[in-house]
Amino acid sequence: MVGNRIVVVCTANMIRSPFIAGLLRSRMQAFAGRGLEVDSAGTAARPGAGAAPEAIELGKTYGLDLAAHRTRRLDDGVLATGDTVLCAERAHRRVVLDLRPDLLSSVFTVREFAHLVARVPARDAAGDWAGLVRAAGRARLGGRVTPEADDDVTDPIGCSQEVWTAFERQATQAVSAILAAIGSLPPEEWTDTSPPRPPATRRENRMRLGAPSSRRAARTG
Numbered sequence: 001m002v003g004n005r006i007v008v009v010c011t012a013n014m015i016r017s018p019f020i021a022g023l024l025r026s027r028m029q030a031f032a033g034r035g036l037e038v039d040s041a042g043t044a045a046r047p048g049a050g051a052a053p054e055a056i057e058l059g060k061t062y063g064l065d066l067a068a069h070r071t072r073r074l075d076d077g078v079l080a081t082g083d084t085v086l087c088a089e090r091a092h093r094r095v096v097l098d099l100r101p102d103l104l105s106s107v108f109t110v111r112e113f114a115h116l117v118a119r120v121p122a123r124d125a126a127g128d129w130a131g132l133v134r135a136a137g138r139a140r141l142g143g144r145v146t147p148e149a150d151d152d153v154t155d156p157i158g159c160s161q162e163v164w165t166a167f168e169r170q171a172t173q174a175v176s177a178i179l180a181a182i183g184s185l186p187p188e189e190w191t192d193t194s195p196p197r198p199p200a201t202r203r204e205n206r207m208r209l210g211a212p213s214s215r216r217a218a219r220t221g
Contacts, residue, residue, distance in 0.1 A: 002106055002130035003082030004035045009096060010088035013042030013071040015055040016153055016171065017088060020110055022064040023175045028182070036129060041074040043095045052157065058168060076100065084133050086110045088153040105137045112151040114174035116140055117181035127186050 006024065010016035017040035025038040051059075051069040059066040072078065079085065079100050085107045087093045096107050108116070116136040153174070156167040 001082050002084060002133045003080070004129060005037045005039065005080065005083045007079060007083050007085045008038065008040040008088075008110065009043060009074055009085060009092045010040075010153075011042050011044050011092070011155065012049075012157070013040055013045040013073075014049065014052045015157060016155065016167070017042060018051050018066055018069045019055050019059055019064070020086070020088075020153070020171050020175060022059055022066055022069075023062060023172065024178070026062075026064060027175065027179055039072075039078075041072045041078050043074050043092055045071040045073040047071060047073050054156075054164065058164070062172075074099070079103065082106075084108075084129075086113055088155070090148065090151055106133050108136065108140075109151040110153055110174045110178075111170060112140075114177035115146050115150070118177050119145065120181065129182070129185075132181055132185065 006021075008017040008021040008024070021038045021040040028036055028038070047070075049071040050056075051066040051071075056066045074095065076099050079096070081102065083103060083106065085093075085096050085103060087096060087107065087109045090109055093107055093109055097104060100107075113136055116139045117132060119139050120132065120135040153170045154163060154167045156164040
């Protein structure tokens with residue numbers, strides 16, 4: 001049984017998973033009545049640390065406040081029956097399945113899930129989130145359409161601006177695809193009449209926030 005909780009997983013829970021979870025959470029406000037929840041954790045997180053400064057700055061350009069985020073280590077107690085787990089990398093998916101093999105049908109990488117739901121016709125989604133997850137699982141059984149390497153979200157920690165830009169692009173494109181799939185579900189499930197909006201571009205957010213973009217490449221984890 002698939003529930004309404006999404007857990008985004010990366011390594012340290014300092015950059016990728018809090019940023020992706022924050023985007024999903026903020027853009028799915030129209031689905032509050034459906035009860036979707038979004039959490040995050042890290043397979044090797046040091047509990048109680050903050051998000052990386054670079055992730056906080058990146059979040060600001062998308063209207064997110066990650067300053068209050070505190071890291072959480074992934075363990076069996078974090079995951080519950082029915083959770084949908086979206087991992088930054090295939091390696092994280094293996095860790096999740098070692099902990100909770102019962103979640104096999106609802107564990108994906110973020111980009112893998114985005115690719116799969118983009119292939120799911122609206123009629124196959126069964127009208128709700130659980131149906132969308134099940135349909136993605138069926139699509140996965142149908143074979144790959146992208147290379148396995150395209151399932152991973154780049155880890156930008158300690159890397160150049162170019163790598164950070166690649167991470168940002170991969171994360172926002174995946175979130176946009178997931179939101180588009182949710183937007184194909186019956187509108188009576190929404191709490192307002194408009195579908196969830198995709199992540200705004202950096203330029204749109206800078207115009208809305210009236211602030212320039214300022215982010216340096218990460219130096220530490």
